[in-house]
Amino acid sequence: MALQKFSTLTSGGVPVEIENVDTDQIIPARFLKAVERKGFGDNLFRDWRYDNQNNPIAEFPLNNPAYDGEIMFASKNFGCGSSREHAAWSIYDYGFKVVVSSFFADIFKNNALNNGLLPIQVSEVFLAEAFSEIAKNSATTFSVDLPAQSIKIDSTGRTESFTIDGYKKECLLNGYDDVDYLRSIIDTIENFENK
Amino acid sequence: MGKTLFDKIWDAHIVRHLDGGRDVLYIDRHYIHEVTSPVAFLGLKNRGLTIARPNQTTATADHNVPTINQHLPVKDEQSRGQLDTFEANCKENGIEHFGLGHEKNGVVHIIGPELGFTQPGMTIVCGDSHTSTHGAFGAVAFGVGTSEVEMVFASQCIMQPKPKKMKITVNGEMKKGVTSKDVILYIIAEISASGGTGHFIEFTGDTFRAMSMEERMTVCNMSIECGARGGIIAPDQTTFDYVNGRENAPQGEAFSKAVDKWKELYSDDDAIFDTEYLFDASNIEPMITFGTNPGMGIGITTYIPTGTDLEGSDKISFNKSLEYMGFIGGDKMIGKRVDYVFLGSCTNGRIEDFRLFTNAVKGYKKADNIIAWLVPGSKAVAAQIVTEGLDKVLEAAGFEVRQPGCSACLAMNEDKVPTGMYSVSTSNRNFEGRQGPGARTLLAGPLVAAAAAISGTVQDPRALFNL
Numbered sequence: 314m315a316l317q318k319f320s321t322l323t324s325g326g327v328p329v330e331i332e333n334v335d336t337d338q339i340i341p342a343r344f345l346k347a348v349e350r351k352g353f354g355d356n357l358f359r360d361w362r363y364d365n366q367n368n369p370i371a372e373f374p375l376n377n378p379a380y381d382g383e384i385m386f387a388s389k390n391f392g393c394g395s396s397r398e399h400a401a402w403s404i405y406d407y408g409f410k411v412v413v414s415s416f417f418a419d420i421f422k423n424n425a426l427n428n429g430l431l432p433i434q435v436s437e438v439f440l441a442e443a444f445s446e447i448a449k450n451s452a453t454t455f456s457v458d459l460p461a462q463s464i465k466i467d468s469t470g471r472t473e474s475f476t477i478d479g480y481k482k483e484c485l486l487n488g489y490d491d492v493d494y495l496r497s498i499i500d501t502i503e504n505f506e507n508k
Numbered sequence: 509m510g511k512t513l514f515d516k517i518w519d520a521h522i523v524r525h526l527d528g529g530r531d532v533l534y535i536d537r538h539y540i541h542e543v544t545s546p547v548a549f550l551g552l553k554n555r556g557l558t559i560a561r562p563n564q565t566t567a568t569a570d571h572n573v574p575t576i577n578q579h580l581p582v583k584d585e586q587s588r589g590q591l592d593t594f595e596a597n598c599k600e601n602g603i604e605h606f607g608l609g610h611e612k613n614g615v616v617h618i619i620g621p622e623l624g625f626t627q628p629g630m631t632i633v634c635g636d637s638h639t640s641t642h643g644a645f646g647a648v649a650f651g652v653g654t655s656e657v658e659m660v661f662a663s664q665c666i667m668q669p670k671p672k673k674m675k676i677t678v679n680g681e682m683k684k685g686v687t688s689k690d691v692i693l694y695i696i697a698e699i700s701a702s703g704g705t706g707h708f709i710e711f712t713g714d715t716f717r718a719m720s721m722e723e724r725m726t727v728c729n730m731s732i733e734c735g736a737r738g739g740i741i742a743p744d745q746t747t748f749d750y751v752n753g754r755e756n757a758p759q760g761e762a763f764s765k766a767v768d769k770w771k772e773l774y775s776d777d778d779a780i781f782d783t784e785y786l787f788d789a790s791n792i793e794p795m796i797t798f799g800t801n802p803g804m805g806i807g808i809t810t811y812i813p814t815g816t817d818l819e820g821s822d823k824i825s826f827n828k829s830l831e832y833m834g835f836i837g838g839d840k841m842i843g844k845r846v847d848y849v850f851l852g853s854c855t856n857g858r859i860e861d862f863r864l865f866t867n868a869v870k871g872y873k874k875a876d877n878i879i880a881w882l883v884p885g886s887k888a889v890a891a892q893i894v895t896e897g898l899d900k901v902l903e904a905a906g907f908e909v910r911q912p913g914c915s916a917c918l919a920m921n922e923d924k925v926p927t928g929m930y931s932v933s934t935s936n937r938n939f940e941g942r943q944g945p946g947a948r949t950l951l952a953g954p955l956v957a958a959a960a961a962i963s964g965t966v967q968d969p970r971a972l973f974n975l
Contacts, residue, residue, distance in 0.1 A: 332825040333701060333801050337939040342918040346572060346586035348546035348593045360941050365927065388821050390702040393735060393801070394939060395918070396637040397544065398653035419705055419737055420637060420651060423668070427655035478669060479528030491655065492555065495532065495663035498524065499560075502663055505523045505534055 316429040318488040322410055323456045323467070325382030328374050328447045329358075334387055335394035336421065340403045342395075353399055354406030375407075379451040383410040386443050390414075392421025401425045411457055413464065415440045426481045427491065433457065433464055433475045442471055459485060510776025512673050513742050514708050517648045517773070521631045529669040536630040537564055538660045539616045540603070542594035543571040543920070544635030548658035549597040559601040561664045566625055567598045568606040570615045571636075572920045575883050575910040578608055587921065601661075614886020614912045617641040617854035621725065622888050624754025628743040628770040633660060637732045638854045638936065644724035645751070646743035646773045648708070651732065671737045672782040674707040675775075678715040680789035685970035687864065688723035689856060689934065689953030691715065692730040693795035693805040699785060701803030704736030707783060710775060711741050715789040721750040722860040729855045730936050733802035742774040794969060796841050797938050797951040799829040804938070808956060808968050812839050832940055833948050834928070841966050844950075848931035849880040849961040850943070851954060853917035856934035857885025859892045861954045866898040868958035868973050874906035875964030881923055882907055883915040907961070919944045932960040 344356040361373050369376045385404065391414040392400060401424040404412060411431045425432045435443075446453045446468050456465045459482065465472040483489065495502070511519070523532040538561075545567075552558070559565060572587045582588040591608060598605035606612040612619060617638055620626045626642045632649035633639060635657045642649035656666045676695060682688075696703075709731050716724060724741050731739030748767050751757045758766045793807040806812070814837030815826040830837060835844075851857070851865050862884065874880060882902065884890040890912055893899050899909050916923040917935035919942065925931045927946025934957050938949035952960075955969035962972065969975060 330821065330824075331828070332821050335801070335937075335939045337918075337937070337942050341941055341945070342571075342920045345543050345920060346584075346590050348590055349550060350547045360945055365945060388825075390705075390735070393701060394637070394937060396635060396651035396653055398547075398635075398655060401653070416702065416705070418702070418735055419671070420653060424653035424655065427653060478530060480526050480530050480667070481528075491659050491667055492551070492662045495659055495665055495667070496555075496557070498532070499663060502523055502532075502534070502665055506664075 316484065316488045316490055319410060319429060319431055319459055319485045321456070321458050322383060323454055324384050325380065325452060326384045326386050326443060326447050326455050327380045327382055328444050329385060329387040330444055332388040333390045333393055336392055336397050336400035337394055339392070339400040340397065345397060345399055350402055352406070353403035354408065357403040357407045380447070383408060384455055384457070385409045385412045386440065386447070387412060387414045388440070389416040391417050393418040396420045398424045398428070401428045401430050405430045413440065413443065426485070429485060431457070431459065431485065435464065435473050435475065439471060439473045442466060442469060509780065510778040512775040512779040512781065513646065513710055513773055514648060514673055514740055515779070517629055517631065518670055523665055526667065530667045531670060532665050532667050533631060534665055535633050535660050537566065537625055537632045539620055539632070539634035539639065540565060540567045540657065541571055541616050541634070541636065542569050542590050544654050545657055546590065546593050546597065548654050548661055551658045552661045555662070557662050559603065559661050562602040564664065565603045566620065567594070567603050568613055568616050568619055569594060569608050571914045571918065573608050573913040574921055575881070575913045575915045575923055578911045582608070611887050614888065615854045615857060615914055617729065618857055618885035618889065621645065621721070622754070622886060624751060624757035627751055627757060627766070628747060628773055633666060638729050640731045640738040641725050641729040641854055643728040643731065643738050643740040644721060645747055646740060646770065648738065648740065650738040671708045672706050674704060674709045674736065674783040675781040676709055676711050676785045676787070677713040678711070678787045678789050679713045680715060681718070682715060682789050682792065685794055685955060685975040686792055687953040687955060688719055688726045690792055690795045691789065692727045693797070693802070693951065694792045695787065696730065696734045696803050697795070697805040698787065699734050701733060701801040702735040704731065704734035707736050709736045709739040711739055716741055717744065720860060721746060722858045725858070726855055730802065733936055743770050794956050795952065796956055796966060798833060798835055798841060800832055800938055800940050802936065802938060802951060804829065805951065806841065808841055808966065810840070812837050812841065814838050842968060844966040845930055846878065846932050846950070846960040846965055847929040848925050849878055849957050850883070850916040850931055850933040850935060851957050852881065852883030852885060852915055853935035854885065855936045856954055857883060857889065859889050861934065862889065862893055862898055864954040865958045866901050868955055868969060869905045869907070869962055870901050872905055872962045874961055877964045878961050880907050880961050881910060881916050883910045884912050886912050916943050918942060919947070932957050932966065
């Protein structure tokens with residue numbers, strides 16, 4: 314499946330100021346029974362968004378109408394735990410294009426990149442300032458520039474550069490996908506097998 | 509400069525090195541299950557492709573299966589749909605499928621080693637983070653996402669940057685009543701739930717050398733719980749003896765030749781690790797977790813930390829965790845109420861775990877307030893339980909043995925712990941809601957689980973069972 318291209322984005326931010334968010338919180342296991350990649354956004358953060366009577370929990374940021382945007386900000390060690398790619402799917406399906414944290418778990422980071430969701434690792438200082446700017450004004454915006462590998466807090470001008478694997482950057486900019494690449498070198502793979 | 513064991517295996521499987529640091533890595537064995545494969549099968553089909561190497565692919569239904577009445581149709585419609593889709597996908601692509609009720613069915617990380625598919629020196633992936641289990645054999649094994657499952661389907665390769673290397677050495681004899689689960693919970697508590705991120709861990713030292721293969725699997729299984737991609741232990745005679753004679757292992761002369769190669773799988777003396785830790789096994793006592801990540805573990809006789817030394821978001825997270833658990837910092841764990849006990853999962857669902865639990869509870873009675881789910885990791889483990897008569901001992905003590913599956917480890921099936929209830933669980937994750945919405949999980953080894961099942965509370969198995 315080809316990826317949607319990503320280059321630059323200016324958007325508001327949604328703050329999830331919680332550490333060690335594991336993929337069981339992002340999408341609980343009972344929602345993993347689908348055999349197609351559809352509608353996972355409805356169950357993103359299900360047990361934090363809704364109580365056991367399915368009523369929205371007002372305090373949870375995704376339920377706060379003041380927050381709007383395609384960038385999620387989360388505290389450190391985001392996406393730890395289970396390898397379920399459904400976590401990246403549900404965030405993307407909900408409408409986020411970028412997740413910003415000061416630290417990502419490995420498998421989640423890889424899964425995000427494989428699905429056109431850009432994980433941006435920033436410093437603790439940058440993240441704290443982003444949270445505080447959103448707290449001051451929920452309409453504050455952020456600018457992400459993938460070609461330049463930078464992210465800016467528009468209200469303060471603080472800009473930080475981020476790292477991304479060169480190959481993955483190309484994939485996102487052009488909407489490539491890994492399977493296409495691997496199939497293109499299938500002869501090399503078969504030669505390796507026969508070595 | 510010498511190479512680490514991990515480097516030796518990884519480097520031997522590089523098909524191509526890409527600019528930017530990724531390697532196209534060849535995968536020897538691909539394990540698949542019903543939950544993380546259907547979207548990959550669909551992707552493959554949409555591209556007009558079929559599986560590149562069905563013979564290197566092993567399929568089992570485990571995450572989403574009931575653990576009673578497996579001979580009846582699966583009640584939950586979505587679960588049944590997922591199992592049926594899985595079976596149809598395997599059939600269409602010529603993959604051997606160990607479905608529900610098959611004599612070789614079981615949790616993917618239990619049947620792989622049992623059937624001899626897992627061997628030293630291999631690269632192994634599965635759409636499940638606990639694929640790290642197979643590292644116990646001196647294999648490079650790790651969990652991948654569904655996109656990567658599709659990559660392996662299409663090409664038998666994935667593309668990943670090589671992780672950093674960490675060495676964790678534990679020396680000394682484990683004290684009485686301490687299990688390999690306690691050793692890994694201790695390590696995670698020491699280095700934290702994110703301490704291994706970006707790394708692949710090699711476990712070395714005489715404590716691991718003295719462990720059986722099943723004990724080593726428990727250790728490597730939980731390497732992901734400190735954030736590491738995987739864990740690995742150099743193969744030795746214990747490994748070769750375990751693999752010897754298993755159905756899918758090399759046989760006869762081929763086995764001897766394989767062992768000669770496997771003997772070269774060790775880290776060179778001058779190999780460099782990015783990070784190293786050293787621990788003493790004599791400092792480890794039976795462990796239990798009090799919070800909502802696997803790094804929040806303490807010795808069972810000690811007190812819940814107060815978190816007064818924490819600041820900022822660390823403190824907020826810590827307090828949120830204790831609030832969820834209904835615990836107060838400074839309290840002791842001994843005597844805490846327990847409602848459920850779960851013995852099973854890819855961490856502790858093997859025959860040695862059932863032997864430990866059964867020998868401990870022999871002659872006692874299950875506490876009335878406890879609901880116990882004893883779930884063997886595979887049909888083979890279930891059969892062995894009967895062969896050894898463990899089921900009779902367990903029945904006499906008021907327990908029943910269920911049928912294999914992942915069960916209450918992730919509570920995708922009906923085995924859910926109700927809101928607010930406490931579960932002493934031999935599984936691998938104590939995240940909020942992991943064992944059911946609102947469930948409170950205390951991770952521990954089989955002996956602590958046995959002590960909870962008999963006493964109805966958290967107890968030190970050494971004191972309760974006079975170990």
